[in-house]
Amino acid sequence: MVDIVAIALSGIEAAQQQLAITASNIANASNPNYSVESVEVAAVPGTDGGSAGVQVLGVRRATVPFVNPQINHEQAAESYATAFSQIVQTAETYLAPQSGPDLAQSIQDLLNQFLSLSGSPEDLSLREGVLTSAQQLAQQSQSIDSGLANVAGNALAGLPATVAQVNDYTAQLAKLNFEITQASSQGVAGGATAAALLDQRDSIAQSLAGLIGAQMDSQGNVSLGGVPLVSGSTSFNLSLVSDSTGNHLEVNLPYGVLTPPNNTVGGQVGGILNAIDAVSELRQRVNHYIDGVASAINSQQALGYDLNGNPGGALFVVPSGDGPIAMQSGFVPDNFAAASSPAGVPGDGSNAAAIGQIQNLGGVDSDFPNANAQQAWAQLTADFGLTVETANTQQTQAQALLQSLEQLKTSVTGVSVNQELTQMLEYLNTLQAAGRAVSVGLNLVEYLIQNL
Amino acid sequence: MPLAACLGTIEEAWQTRARLEEVVSRLAEPEPPARAELLALRKELKNVEYAVGVLSGIVRERIGALSHREGDPADG
Numbered sequence: 001m002v003d004i005v006a007i008a009l010s011g012i013e014a015a016q017q018q019l020a021i022t023a024s025n026i027a028n029a030s031n032p033n034y035s036v037e038s039v040e041v042a043a044v045p046g047t048d049g050g051s052a053g054v055q056v057l058g059v060r061r062a063t064v065p066f067v068n069p070q071i072n073h074e075q076a077a078e079s080y081a082t083a084f085s086q087i088v089q090t091a092e093t094y095l096a097p098q099s100g101p102d103l104a105q106s107i108q109d110l111l112n113q114f115l116s117l118s119g120s121p122e123d124l125s126l127r128e129g130v131l132t133s134a135q136q137l138a139q140q141s142q143s144i145d146s147g148l149a150n151v152a153g154n155a156l157a158g159l160p161a162t163v164a165q166v167n168d169y170t171a172q173l174a175k176l177n178f179e180i181t182q183a184s185s186q187g188v189a190g191g192a193t194a195a196a197l198l199d200q201r202d203s204i205a206q207s208l209a210g211l212i213g214a215q216m217d218s219q220g221n222v223s224l225g226g227v228p229l230v231s232g233s234t235s236f237n238l239s240l241v242s243d244s245t246g247n248h249l250e251v252n253l254p255y256g257v258l259t260p261p262n263n264t265v266g267g268q269v270g271g272i273l274n275a276i277d278a279v280s281e282l283r284q285r286v287n288h289y290i291d292g293v294a295s296a297i298n299s300q301q302a303l304g305y306d307l308n309g310n311p312g313g314a315l316f317v318v319p320s321g322d323g324p325i326a327m328q329s330g331f332v333p334d335n336f337a338a339a340s341s342p343a344g345v346p347g348d349g350s351n352a353a354a355i356g357q358i359q360n361l362g363g364v365d366s367d368f369p370n371a372n373a374q375q376a377w378a379q380l381t382a383d384f385g386l387t388v389e390t391a392n393t394q395q396t397q398a399q400a401l402l403q404s405l406e407q408l409k410t411s412v413t414g415v416s417v418n419q420e421l422t423q424m425l426e427y428l429n430t431l432q433a434a435g436r437a438v439s440v441g442l443n444l445v446e447y448l449i450q451n452l
Numbered sequence: 453m454p455l456a457a458c459l460g461t462i463e464e465a466w467q468t469r470a471r472l473e474e475v476v477s478r479l480a481e482p483e484p485p486a487r488a489e490l491l492a493l494r495k496e497l498k499n500v501e502y503a504v505g506v507l508s509g510i511v512r513e514r515i516g517a518l519s520h521r522e523g524d525p526a527d528g
Contacts (some may be wrong), residue, residue, distance in 0.1 A: 005469050006469055006473075009462075009465050009466060009469050012462055012465070012504060012507075013462070016462060016507070019507075023514075155523060168467065188526060206515040233459050250507065288518060347466070417518060420518070421515060421518045421519065424511055424514060424515050424518070425515060427511055428511045428512060428515065431504055431507055431508045431511060432508055434504055435501060435505060435508060436502040437499060438465075438500050438501045438504060439501055441469075441472055441497055442494065442501055444472075444476075445472070445475075445493050445494045445497060446489055446494065448475070448479070448485070448490050449490045449491065449494060452485065452487070452490070
């Protein structure tokens with residue numbers, strides 16, 4: 001008879017723990033980072049082959065081990081594409097400004113002015129017009145160059161803060177690994193704590209994947225391109241190194257410094273690093289293009305004679321490397337070499353016409369040997385446009401996939417209030433049965449009081 | 453009885469149960485349990501019974517509250 005009370009009490013104790021977990025589940029029903037928990041109970045065998053009650057084995061946390069790495073992978077892909085896309089889209093605005101002509105239109109405008117000048121080479125107002133167009137082109141070249149440099153520079157300036165955030169996350173993960181080991185070693189008592197810590201760890205691992213594309217294994221160890229960032233309860237500091245060869249990351253390990261290959265760096269940091277490279281390459285290509293056009297104009301200028309019968313001088317300063325062009329200092333309208341001979345034949349605008357014809361010349365930009373200036377620009381901007389478009393598509397796809405994976409995870413780890421309700425009804429039955437068993441014990445004591 | 457006191461009583465119920473077991477085992481002995489001891493045990497058991505009743509009431513109340521709750525995404 002006393003066994004009944006013992007069984008009842010073990011049931012109450014189990015129900016009490018189950019209720020605490022249910023309360024935690026319901027309180028976190030709207031928390032996307034919470035995994036539903038349950039209490040594992042087992043029957044305790046009695047001496048006579050029956051049951052001596054129930055025993056709480058531990059707290060079980062719902063997990064989807066095969067989905068978490070997928071989510072982290074897609075989070076990294078989504079963050080990469082978002083960061084990359086934002087930067088390259090900003091860069092793209094310099095190729096196709098919302099108002100005013102783009103670089104190719106400015107070139108076209110300048111070369112058309114030369115064609116007009118060829119009809120009236122002595123017309124000073126026409127010469128003034130050509131000079132104004134040339135100045136605008138040089139200014140636009142410098143504006144695009146500095147704009148693209150700023151886009152890359154601003155992106156780079158934000159990286160140290162992101163890397164610091166990565167270090168903060170890896171330190172948190174190392175601490176959580178330690179706490180999870182501690183909580184797990186406490187058995188049933190630490191079960192709920194360990195489950196909550198595992199949820200925290202999963203959430204931080206996803207954020208970390210979003211920042212840098214690092215993947216966490218089931219033990220909480222994190223690596224990036226084979227280089228450890230977290231090993232058990234130890235984290236290793238990540239730093240950004242920018243030198244003449246570019247930007248790369250370094251991890252300070254006890255036995256030295258290791259560099260995760262740039263192509264293994266994903267997430268936001270990877271997106272920014274690659275976008276900086278893409279923008280730098282674009283800047284170089286734009287400068288190469290305008291340098292080619294400016295050099296062609298200068299070369300043709302050199303073949304003609306100006307209004308005073310002097311050999312044509314350079315209109316633009318073209319840097320030896322790929323850089324933006326500038327106006328030749330002291331260049332005045334008289335210096336345009338419209339004529340082909342020094343004799344100053346009245347009305348000789350043949351060299352100005354030749355300069356104007358550069359717009360039909362193939363291979364002005366050596367990157368596009370078969371294209372004239374307009375076609376080369378169209379190709380250059382289309383190439384970069386494809387980069388932007390691909391990034392946007394990848395971002396959209398990664399977002400959709402991430403959302404669908406998170407829904408899949410929630411369907412397993414999310415809290416179903418209906419299910420919790422059903423379980424609470426079971427606990428209520430357990431409590432009521434236990435209450436009756438205690439009443440039986442009470443009746444016994446009443447009997448003893450009255451009869452002893 | 454507040455919930456904390458109720459849970460405390462249930463936690464201590466194992467001691468009550470051990471005392472009950474011990475009292476029952478002494479019934480066959482020449483000197484049976486004293487009346488005062490039995491009265492104290494009865495008081496403890498009534499406390500446990502009451503605590504279980506309170507806990508059941510709380511669970512019933514929560515079930516009632518949850519039944520009026522909007523469905524969650526995980527409920528489909």
